[in-house]
Amino acid sequence: MMLAIALALLNGGMIALSRTLNGALGRKVGAVRSSFWNHSVGFAFMSLVVLGASLLTGTSPLPISAPLTAWLGGVVGVIFVAINSYVIVRLGASRTTSFVVGAQMLTGVAISSIAYPLDGRFALRLAGAGIVIAGIALANSRREPAAAAPVEPVTGAGGNETVRV
Known part of the structure; x- marks a missing residue:
């Protein structure tokens, strides 16, 4: 299980790197x-790997009996990369x-709730996705920083000017 977690984390880093590289390419060529x-x-x-x-x-490398999901996954992948590059x-x-x-969290919760509707974990999955969405909203909020208190010059004893905050 630890290997699967490590690979998932590596995959997450590769996805971020891939998005960045595709975005830079998208900026140059569309x-x-x-x-x-x-x-x-x-x-x-x-093709070389297969x-x-x-x-x-x-074994034969030809996808003679590729399932429909293979074709749909390819189409979705192309659309994902094009949208991401934009x-x-x-x-x-x-x-x-x-x-x-x-979006992946919400989609994953939706798919899990369809695949495993009565496993008792739907509320936990939904709560986890909600926490992630709340974090995303917080990280992407554009609040203006609080204005600094005005600085007023004050004439002190002996005519010396000081600054009071």
Whole structure:
């Protein structure tokens, strides 16, 4: 389980790095072209990995019987990268990531409640997501700093001017 947690944390860092890199690319070439390059390079890399694994295991690398979820996941992934490349240059990496994490939390709670409706953890999941959303709202609030108290010059004894705050 510790390995899975470590990999999840590593994945979170990789996602933030990927968003930042795609955002920088999106600023230079636009969101759609950024998504194109992201997925083209990813496809080439994964093709080499799958081909290498296929040669080692003797299995076919062709997705002849790929399930519908494989195709839907690919479409959603392209849309995600394109939207992210557009948004990150407008909100910044930190704000974009916080909003994406909040949406992921809410979506995860919704999916979990559908998949496991009677497991008794829905309220805990919802409370956890609520805490995350509250933290995101707090971190992204734009409150103006309190105004400083006015400084008044005061003439003291002997005619010396001092400053009173």
